[in-house]
Amino acid sequence: MSVFDGFKFRRVYSPIHQLDPRVKFFYVLVMFVIAIMFNQLLPLILLFFIQLPFVFVAGVQREWVRSLRGALFFAIMIFLFNFVFQYFWTEYPLPPSPSLLEYSIAMTLRFIVLIESFSMFFLTTSPDHLGLALEQSHVPYEFCFAFTTAVRFVPVLAEEAQTIMDAQKARGLELERGNFIKKVKNYIPILIPLIVSAIRRSLELAEAMESRAWGATEKRTNLYVLRVKRGDYLLALISVLILIFAVYVWIFHREQIPLLTNFLAPLELTVTKIS
Amino acid sequence: MAIIETTDLTYTYPAGTKLSLQDVSITVEQGEFVVLTGPSGGGKTTLCRCFNGLVPHFYGGKLEGNVVVTGLKVGEHSIYELARHIGLVFQNPENQLFALSVEKDVAFGLENLGIPRGDIRKQVDWALEITGITDLRERPPHELSGGQQQRVAIACVLAMQPNVMILDEPTSFIDPVGAQKIFDVINELNKKLGITVILVEHRLDLASKYANHVIVMDEGKVVLDGEPREVFNSDSARLIGVGIPKATRLYQILKEKGISLKKVPVNSEEASQLLREVLTHDRG
Amino acid sequence: MIAVKDVYFTYPNGVEALSGVSLAIRDGEFIAIMGQNGAGKTTLVKHINGLLKPTKGEVAVDGVSTRKVSVAKLSRKVGFVFQNPDHQLFCETVEDEVAFALRNFGFKEQLIKKRVTWALSLLNLTRYRQTSPFMLSGGERKRVALASVLAWNPDIVILDEPTIGQDYQQKEKLRQFIVQLNTQGKTVIIVTHDVEFVAECNPHVILMAQGKIVAEGGAKETLTNRDLVTQAFIVPPQVSQIFFELSDLKLPTNVIDVYDARKVLLDRLEVSS
Structure with a gap:
């Protein structure tokens, strides 16, 4: 399992899947910018929860959770780094106070929010749609074609690599044998056929493309067009409102955002009083 | 009317040392179903590439002689111009489909030609219908079986309405x-739509029943060219090692023992019909 | 001796490729496993050299379960020739390619030389010894792949779709070669959907469909049985189709080869005249 599992598209239909990738990308960017703007825990928690409805409407909870779980290792690293570094290596070492703890959690949550929104985007956007969005954003068609073709051939090449591995194992190749250098060398009999076959494949692809009038006109038509619909306007509007609100808070009330530890403080006092 | 005509076609690939095609002169009439066969490396694929301009435009090298396809001289027209008139389907279905959905793949050629969207939709629907894959429309090609993929590849070419x-x-x-x-x-394309078909094939047992013209190539040359019965029954077909239909082979070895059927069968239906005549006649 | 006992196999993506396959193959047998693409043929043979291990059930080669030995070790006994030679060729010369497995198995250099020479001459490749395999034609590359497996002289030889992409003459040579291997005592297993090829080889046939064995028997019996052939999604050989259409004339129906067909027809004509 890896972080990337959380980015694999699965073909399902939901209102979120139907949205224009360009608008969705705008939303992701807004989330990204806001997450970078604030380093306090409270706004980041809000940011985390704001996105949950999208996940549920899209029905990709399972994949989404998997992507977060995949990111767990990095999240822990970020937490430890922040906590430990701040404690030992800053000029004026901070004592391991609750506020330092809160700061470290905030930094970790910032990372999680970023992963959350990007994985949301890739989980609900088909590569086809993405290619189309690129095309309609005036990215040269050659790049868009290269992108969708690459996505198309990833599973094919993965399967081919497996077959090649099987063929070489059947000739006595043991991939796990020997020291590190030997192990790397063991992969040569797999890499060479894979590369040769990829080259052969690309030649055949080029032939097929040529035979189907590749490059006939400058102005290619496209069977599909992305049209911005009501849902897209809605998402754009929500994103803009969130952004405006965030900027407003950042400019005028940045200093007033309370630390969560402050809420805990009176509680502690009451506890001591009773005892 | 001749739809394809080659005269003294001779060609060597840029990196090649020997002639891939040598003095190939053939004529294909409009509406024919041609089976092109012969040993591997005999120049069949190269000849196909000449028909739609991959040779010489894509592969380079010098093409001598003449190829005229649907009235267009191949040497003087680009591959994409020829693509409107002549479609080429390749051996490996996997490597000729590159989109993420069947529909998008079938539309690819038409998109390249810059045809209006409404017309693309109509032609794509038509091609999917004829090849019987309308229900696969939204599937990604790599999830289909080889047979389905190849039908998609045919639809891709068919959508451009070639002759x-x-x-x-x-x-x-x-x-x-x-x-x-x-x-x-393929047979339906030929019989119902009148599309001229050239099919390169080794497995003649399966393909020969559709053909009305057979061309055999070996070492870059055309060695046999004619009606299926004549070609399959000729001695040189056996010498070159063409896998003639078993029905024809049975005719030949029966003849060795003095049993002659009325004509040369090229498929099982014909063979059983002819054998029935012999068997029931002798009985009576 | 290969014993496959009630084997089930499910791929990681959840596709059940084998559902309850049992099979016994004796030493020196010649087997053709037939069926349409996706019937589980290749999955089944990949169990014999241990590339796949059963999800349930057991596969044993010479009494040893494939779970207990490595693929490398099993391969000494079971040679597996893959469908596409391009999935294994990677060396600079044909000689190195054929020696690759022998080096993996730890043969001595002197013996390797001998074995390579033997395998190359067996497949008529001697003149290509120092040639790059990538410079050869499709049929020749296929022979190099075959030589690179036969070089270590395995007792069991598995060929996955050996006739794909081969022309009639190449198939004919391959057929003679396979039959020769079998007469020399090797167990030969071919996986194929080429009925005409099988009709000419006349092996013991195993028909598969949807991860199960639907029938097993002589080529003449299985390939002429309409029900079985339909069940396994294969097209019967052309000769058998001719005889099927003549079935009302009370001719024998288990004919798949042109020479058998001639004999049957001559017998009938003699009797009636």
Whole structure:
């Protein structure tokens, strides 16, 4: 399992899947910018929860959770780094106070929010749609074609690599044998056929493309067009409102955002009083 | 009317040392179903590439002699101009589909030609319907079976409404039942739509029943060219090692023992019909 | 001796490729496993050299379960020739390619030389010894792949779709070669959907469909049985189709080869005249 599992598209239909990738990308960017703007825990928690409805409407909870779980290792690293570094290596070492703890959690949550929104985007956007969005954003068609073709051939090449591995194992190749250098060398009999076959494949692809009038006109038509619909306007509007609100808070009330530890403080006092 | 005509076609690939085509002169009439066969490396694929301009435009090298396809001199027209008139389907279905959905793949050629969207939609629907894959429309090609993929590849070419369709060993990776379906589709294109078909094939047992013209190539030359019965029954076909239909072979070895059937059978239906005559006649 | 006992196999993506396959193959047998693409043929043979291990059930080669030995070790006994030679060729010369497995198995250099020479001459490749395999034609590359497996002289030889992409003459040579291997005592297993090829080889046939064995028997019996052939999604050989259409004339129906067909027809004509 890896972080990337959380980015694999699965073909399902939901209102979120139907949205224009360009608008969705705008939303992701807004989330990204806001997450970078604030380093306090409270706004980041809000940011985390704001996105949950999208996940549920899209029905990709399972994949989404998997992507977060995949990111767990990095999240822990970020937490430890922040906590430990701040404690030992800053000029004026901070004592391991609750506020330092809160700061470290905030930094970790910032990372999680970023992963959350990007994985949301890739989980609900088909590569086809993405290619189309690129095309309609005036990215040269050659790049868009290269992108969708690459996505198309990833599973094919993965399967081919497996077959090649099987063929070489059947000739006595043991991939796990020997020291590190030997192990790397063991992969040569797999890499060479894979590369040769990829080259052969690309030649055949080029032939097929040529035979189907590749490059006939400058102005290619496209069977599909992305049209911005009501849902897209809605998402754009929500994103803009969130952004405006965030900027407003950042400019005028940045200093007033309370630390969560402050809420805990009176509680502690009451506890001591009773005892 | 001749739809394809080559005269003294001679060609060597840029890196090649020997002639890939040598003085090839053939004529294909409008509406024919041609089976092109012969040993591997005999120049069949190269000849197909000449028909739609991959040779010489894509591969380079010098092409001598003349090829005229649907009235266009191949040397003087680009591949994309020729693509409107002549479609080429390749052996490996996997490497000629590059989109993420069947529909998008079928539309690819038309998109390249810059045809209005409404017309693309109509032609794509039509091509999917004829090849019997309308229900696969939204599937990603790599999830389909080889036989289905090859039918998609045919639809991709068909959508451009060509007059001539060339298929280079389209069934060699496909199991017999899948192959049968592909042959049926090709036959329909030929019989119902009047598209001229050139089919490169080794498995003559399956393909020969559709053909009305057979060309055999070996070492870059055309060695036999004519009606299926004549070609399959000729001695040189056996010498070159063409896998003639078993029905024809049975005719030949029966003849060695003095039993002659009225004519040369090229498929099982004909053979059983002719054998029935002999068997029931002798009884009476 | 290969014993496959009630084997089930499910791929990681959840596709059940084998559902309850049992099979016994004796030493020196010649087997053709037939069926349409996706019937589980290749999955089944990949169990014999241990590339796949059963999800349930057991596969044993010479009494040893494939779970207990490595693929490398099993391969000494079971040679597996893959469908596409391009999935294994990677060396600079044909000689190195054929020696690759022998080096993996730890043969001595002197013996390797001998074995390579033997395998190359067996497949008529001697003149290509120092040639790059990538410079050869498709049929020749296929022979190099075959030589690179036969070089270590395995007792069991498995060929996955050996006839794909081969022309008639190449198939004919391959057929003679396979039959020769079998007469020399090797167990030969071919996986194929090429009925005409099988009709000419006349092996013991195993028909598969949807991860199960639907029938097993002589080529003449299985390939002429309409029900079985339909069940396994294969097209019967052309000769058998001719005889099927003549079935009302009370001719024998288990004919798949042109020479058998001639004999049957001559017998009938003699009797009636």
